[in-house]
Amino acid sequence: MIEGILSGITTALTPTNLMMVFIGCFAGTFIGMLPGLGPISAIALMIPITYGFDPAAGLILMAGVYYGAIFGGSTSSILINAPGVAGTVATAFDGYPLAKAGHAGKALAIAAYASFSGGTIAAVFLLLAAPALATVALSFQSADYFALMVLGLTAVSAFAGQGQFLKAIMMTIVGLMLATIGTDAAEGIQRFTFGRLDLLDGISFLLLAMATFALSEALMTILKGDKLSEEAHKATRGQVGSLKLTREEVKHIAPSIGRSSILGFLIGVLPGAGATIASFLAYGMERNFASAAEKLKFGKGSLRGLAAPETANNAACSGSFVPLLTLGIPGSGTTAVMLGALLSYNVQPGPQLFIERPEVFWSVIISMYIGNIVLLILNLPLIPYISRLLVLPSNLLVPLILFFSLVGVYLVSFNTFDIYLMVVFAVIALGLRLFNYPLAPLILGFILGGMMEENLRRALNIYDGYSFLWERPLTLCIMLVTAFVIAVPVVQGFRQKRAIEQAGEGG
Amino acid sequence: MSRDRLSALILLGLSIGYGVLAFRIKLFPGSEFELFTARTMPVGLAVAGSIVSFLMLVLPSRTAGDEPARKVLNWGKVAALCGLMLFYGATITRLGFLASTWLFLAGGILLLGERRWAVVLGLSVAVAVGFWVLLSKLLGIYLEPGLLL
Numbered sequence: 192m193i194e195g196i197l198s199g200i201t202t203a204l205t206p207t208n209l210m211m212v213f214i215g216c217f218a219g220t221f222i223g224m225l226p227g228l229g230p231i232s233a234i235a236l237m238i239p240i241t242y243g244f245d246p247a248a249g250l251i252l253m254a255g256v257y258y259g260a261i262f263g264g265s266t267s268s269i270l271i272n273a274p275g276v277a278g279t280v281a282t283a284f285d286g287y288p289l290a291k292a293g294h295a296g297k298a299l300a301i302a303a304y305a306s307f308s309g310g311t312i313a314a315v316f317l318l319l320a321a322p323a324l325a326t327v328a329l330s331f332q333s334a335d336y337f338a339l340m341v342l343g344l345t346a347v348s349a350f351a352g353q354g355q356f357l358k359a360i361m362m363t364i365v366g367l368m369l370a371t372i373g374t375d376a377a378e379g380i381q382r383f384t385f386g387r388l389d390l391l392d393g394i395s396f397l398l399l400a401m402a403t404f405a406l407s408e409a410l411m412t413i414l415k416g417d418k419l420s421e422e423a424h425k426a427t428r429g430q431v432g433s434l435k436l437t438r439e440e441v442k443h444i445a446p447s448i449g450r451s452s453i454l455g456f457l458i459g460v461l462p463g464a465g466a467t468i469a470s471f472l473a474y475g476m477e478r479n480f481a482s483a484a485e486k487l488k489f490g491k492g493s494l495r496g497l498a499a500p501e502t503a504n505n506a507a508c509s510g511s512f513v514p515l516l517t518l519g520i521p522g523s524g525t526t527a528v529m530l531g532a533l534l535s536y537n538v539q540p541g542p543q544l545f546i547e548r549p550e551v552f553w554s555v556i557i558s559m560y561i562g563n564i565v566l567l568i569l570n571l572p573l574i575p576y577i578s579r580l581l582v583l584p585s586n587l588l589v590p591l592i593l594f595f596s597l598v599g600v601y602l603v604s605f606n607t608f609d610i611y612l613m614v615v616f617a618v619i620a621l622g623l624r625l626f627n628y629p630l631a632p633l634i635l636g637f638i639l640g641g642m643m644e645e646n647l648r649r650a651l652n653i654y655d656g657y658s659f660l661w662e663r664p665l666t667l668c669i670m671l672v673t674a675f676v677i678a679v680p681v682v683q684g685f686r687q688k689r690a691i692e693q694a695g696e697g698g
Numbered sequence: 699m700s701r702d703r704l705s706a707l708i709l710l711g712l713s714i715g716y717g718v719l720a721f722r723i724k725l726f727p728g729s730e731f732e733l734f735t736a737r738t739m740p741v742g743l744a745v746a747g748s749i750v751s752f753l754m755l756v757l758p759s760r761t762a763g764d765e766p767a768r769k770v771l772n773w774g775k776v777a778a779l780c781g782l783m784l785f786y787g788a789t790i791t792r793l794g795f796l797a798s799t800w801l802f803l804a805g806g807i808l809l810l811g812e813r814r815w816a817v818v819l820g821l822s823v824a825v826a827v828g829f830w831v832l833l834s835k836l837l838g839i840y841l842e843p844g845l846l847l
Contacts, residue, residue, distance in 0.1 A: 240837065272731065288785065296839060307735060346722070357757070358754070358756045360750050361709055361747065361750045361751060361754065363751060364743055364747045365712075365747070366715075367739075367743050368740070368743050368744075368747065370715055371739060371740050371743070376734040377730075377736070378726065378735070378736050380724060380725070380726075380736040381724075382720075382723050382725060382736060382740065383716075383740075410776050410779060412779075413772055413775050413779065413810065414771050414772055414773070414775075415771065415772075415777050416770075417747070425818075509779070546711055571743060584812075585810070586807060586810030586811050586812045587807060587810075587817070587821060589779075589810060590802070590803050590805075590806025590810065591803070591806050591825065593779065593802075593806065594799065594802060594803060594806075597786060597828070598799075599784060601790065602833070602839065605842070607787045607788070607790060607791060610783065610784075610786065610787030610790070611784060611787050614780050614783045614784055614787070617780070617783075618780060621776070623705075625703055626702070626704075626705040627702075628705070643739075644739045647734070647738075647739065648734040648738075650734060651734045652734060652735045655733065656733065661756050681705055690788075691810055
């Protein structure tokens with residue numbers, strides 16, 4: 192292992208790869224900041240660009256873009272309440288009120304320090320835990336994988352927001368339905384292809400992600416008018432304020448950062464659960480831990496409420512590399528795109544990656560440390576200047592976003608049918624957004640659909656029926672956790688309803 | 699009917715339609731005796747989708763009554779942009795990457811209200827040519843030549 196780490200350090204510290212980290216972090220911050228372009232789109236756009244690179248350099252660049260995009264997303268969340276990335280939605284809850292109160296600089300600094308701490312602590316966990324986790328995870332069977340995926344998808348829905356549970360579950364199901372389009376992996380039978388050759392391979396993940404996120408976000412900006420630019424003008428015209436934190440403030444947020452790093456990392460490791468869930472969970476956890484007085488501040492500019500999701504989403508980014516690198520299972524939508532990129536380099540992620548390509552595995556982990564340092568020392572001081580990019584008028588920005596998205600997908604398949612399909616999905620996604628349906632569960636359902644079906648098939652065949660759900664202790668435990676995750680929003684909903692009724696009777 | 703109910707009804711229709719198609723998936727002879735076939739997952743999803751959308755339809759909607767006031771939405775511009783994207787798809791191989799990209803960008807910028815010709819032409823030409831050079835010359839990606847390059 193030591194040799195692997197040393198070869199990783201040597202690879203990561205070559206001038207080319209160091210430059211990749213710099214470029215990746217910078218490009219990622221820029222792209223993540225633009226509302227409508229998140230890390231999925233950013234990495235997807237990098238795939239055609241990195242075709243000629245060696246795997247380590249390509250992966251390092253993409254990891255840099257990933258971190259940068261999450262950090263950039265935090266900036267637009269804080270400054271204009273427009274998260275470019277789903278993982279930074281929770282950041283806006285307290286970051287935006289802070290910025291509105293004139294503490295934008297402080298909020299950005301907390302976001303940067305929290306991201307740095309979360310990313311670094313999680314990278315240490317990754318370094319220590321990845322080999323061990325790979326061994327543990329290798330003992331997982333299909334039944335456990337199936338249960339884990341059900342848990343992941345349920346958790347996404349359960350934390351989608353108040354009153355959104357059913358909508359999120361429905362979106363997960365729609366995502367799973369879309370995943371069944373194409374040729375069935377086990378038997379080679381065509382399903383829902385309507386006789387079209389273009390649909391034989393199913394819908395590409397990149398296409399769906401770009402259409403439902405980048406395209407529909409950009410179209411939404413146009414549909415709702417140019418309000419975003421006005422707000423961005425307002426936010427960036429004024430000074431962002433001091434970037435310094437007091438000793439008390441650091442002491443105040445330090446425990447949150449510690450807790451959220453661990454939580455974020457663990458959530459990131461889970462298949463299906465990524466930065467978004469981690470950030471929401473960390474936010475919820477901090478609110479539960481907070482004193483009654485502190486609780487009232489949540490949503491109105493609580494420092495802990497900002498630090499927790501920021502730490503957790505970066506920690507989850509590191510965590511999501513664990514299943515990707517050790518098992519070949521993406522932990523989030525973004526790592527799913529990376530999986531595609533790795534396969535295009537002829538690198539098959541999994542336990543074999545440790546043995547066959549240790550320099551790839553370890554250099555990515557080492558470059559995460561470097562990436563975090565780059566973000567802190569390069570991006571933070573530049574934020575007031577980079578944030579001026581937010582004032583780019585949408586009549587110039589939107590055609591560019593549409594172009595980058597369409598070309599990003601077209602350059603992978605070179606099939607114009609994909610462009611038409613993207614427009615159709617973008618319009619549907621736009622409708623779903625207008626009806627307040629969350630789209631992240633749809634994407635996750637889509638990613639996990641194929642794997643879920645495969646694992647269910649295997650489990651059913653091994654156990655000759657559904658008995659694996661209660662016969663295998665690990666599967667049973669995971670299913671019980673799933674039941675708990677479903678029960679929480681239901682019980683909360685009933686409690687709130689009762690509270691409202693009682694308040695109504697009392698008043 | 700509230701917007702939530704309407705969307706639930708559409709999704710219920712979708713789930714039922716998906717279910718009907720799921721039962722039409724052709725199977726190999728004899729596979730009806732197997733535990734898991736190509737139909738198993740789609741049928742399960744159709745049932746789950748129908749149940750969830752039915753629940754959405756019948757359960758009291760929490761957001762009913764406090765829907766935000768409807769804003770004037772720019773449907774015209776969105777429709778035009780979608781048309782433009784379809785046009786891009788139709789011309790990218792016929793006219794060629796460079797020409798169709800330039801037309802798409804210039805059209806999009808004009809459509810969204812930019813009237814300074816220097817900006818419209820400058821940006822669209824710069825991005826189209828820059829990308830074309832990057833892809834075909836620097837990265838060596840093969841772009842199908844069209845009528846106009």
